[in-house]
Amino acid sequence: MKAEAKLEFQTSTAPKTGADLLIDLLIKEGVDTLFGYPGGAVLPIYDAIYRAQKSIKHVLFRHEQGMIHAAEGYARITGKPGVVIATSGPGATNLVTGITDAMMDSLPLVIFTGQVARTVIGTDAFQEADVMAITTPITKHNYQVQSVTDLPRIVKEAFHIASTGRPGPVLVDVPKDISSEILTVIPGNAAMDLPGYQPTIKPNPLQIRKLAEALPKAKKPVILSGAGVLHAKASAELTAFAEKHKIPVVTTLLGLGTFPADSPLSLGMGGMHGTYAANMALYESDLLINFGARFDDRLTGNLKHFAPFAKVAHIDIDPAEIGKNVPTQIPIVADAKVALTQLIEEAANSPSHEDWLETLNQNKKDFPLWYQHDPNGMSPQWLIEAVHKVTNGNAIVATDVGQHQMWAAQFYNFNHPHRWITSGGLGTMGFGFPAAIGAQMAEPDSTVVAIVGDAGFQMTLQELSVIYERNLPVKIIIVNNGALGMVRQWQELQYDNRISESLLHTQPDFVKLAESYGIRGAKIDNQEDLVASLPELMAYDGPVLIDARVLQKEKVFPMVAPGKGLHEMIGVKPE
């Protein structure tokens, strides 16, 4: 009898399920962190996570939107796919904003959603949503697992597709009966089967030569550097190329940090709230070399007036981006790093363009970024500069969307790549704070600052629980102007000052809010106090929330008004 009981005890350890297999596959892919939220359809997966807790870390967020933005922040910093797990129905639909954001900004994510059992798919079962149809236009690819034997291949393909070529989100929908299926045979390694997916990495040498030959003929060359340079980890090559030929560099919003802002060749950010020098360089240029930017409308302004005199060379890993918005004379489909390396070898002769450099330098001198100082209050731009100073410009900065985002882009001089996390394409409010959490998880020892607005922060502030629980020392700076500042700015400028629903008349006491989560809070409303306390707050070993009260009326300048060309900037100088 005794012996039998013992035997029973041994066999009662749970057998291997489809979910166990899935977690094994994730570990094999080198996944160290799961951004997740449990629910009915993923219970088997969470049971497997429980069993594997020694080998893989799971971080429980408080809302699916928060966790997917965190996964985006993690992906932006590491270059590795952020791995997300959510349940079926509402769990999956809560991810939609983050998936779209990752699609627009080419961030690698692998997302696992639970699904109701195959037998009830299509019957409007409890917590059933057509996740495949919902996510088809917002994913690079998506799968619904139809058999547990497909799982090894699908997981391998999902990670491959998400992280190669132009990165993007891949979703895998896992029906509950698949994840709970008890495996009698463990499916072994599987080969990928992707005949229709072969990203072009190496450039056509003829096209590289064409660009190398155009270089010495140019009188007004300019480089536009976008996020493709980040994905290719090609900042060093870009810098070498620009310096070799003394070509000035404009970065896009997402491309900040791809080229050192302090370099004499740097013109800063281009576009709607870019610098005068950058936009005029794009406008007047006769050779525009775009590395990994997609000529987004916020960058180009009115396309009719964009780079009207330029021969355009466009290096992009995604052929569909070339020629999409701007006619391109030298198209180069390639990884930016490989293209730059070949270009550095191939291009022997530099342009002679001292006049051009002089003009641009004069523009930089005559029309620098500017703002109003107020000795009694705190200018938001001054605040960003103060944060730069205290962090020595080395922090990872994550922002939300709006005025504070533009000020951070303008005034936190980025000299290094992979230090800047922002929602560029989709412009997602609520992105910044959770994205900072993901970045801090990726680099626990780095200073991570979440620069957010008072409105956007309130969209995902529930994740304060996560930074408290995990003691993630994220420094949150709320650039608090009591308004949806960018909306208010547009209403002032474009809608004849009709301020419609863009002021937040009621706000929580952010300091008490932080404290209620167990987090240190501080409210600062003048420059003097900020100078006095910021170094200590930033050095504090734990999360801190700073409610920084800034001047309410401040606007983001300079500006290219909607419908205007880059050469028609307003607010280039103080009035």
Place this chain on the structure above:
Amino acid sequence: MKRIITLTVQDRSGVLNRVTGLLQRRQFNISSISVGPTESEGISKMTLVVEVEDEQRLEQVTKQLNKQIDVLKVSDITDKAIVARELALIKVSSGSQLRSEINGLIDPFRAIIVDVCKESITVQVTGKPEKIDALIELLKPFGIKEIARTGLTAFLRGHQPQVNDLAAYSLTK
């Protein structure tokens, strides 16, 4: 301009949804679409007829289609030597006294009558869309009750003439 684009795709769930969703999202107008299996197992062929404004938009649609993981090949075959066919079923009101007249009318189109009842007959015709349009015009006076068309399907002819002996090699380039 109307373009005929053929896609070779992997026969996986969701691929049709991806293709049509993409065209809708990027504001391309689909005139017709037909899908069917090919000689290789697991591979399907789609024939799209799309309305595009210019060469740049055409390039964009083929590039976007090419980006889809399950799409293996995209070809714009409009300017090539191709075989292109559509099938239509046309139900025409017709008492017995008109049948011979209709018969004589459809004969040059090599169309056939595939269903007959007291009040109507059904004509089946295959050919290029313009030919089908022409027959429909001719049948209209009799009273058309219903039309079902398959959409165009097409592929390259076995022999492609050299560029210099094809007068209308390209209308767009």
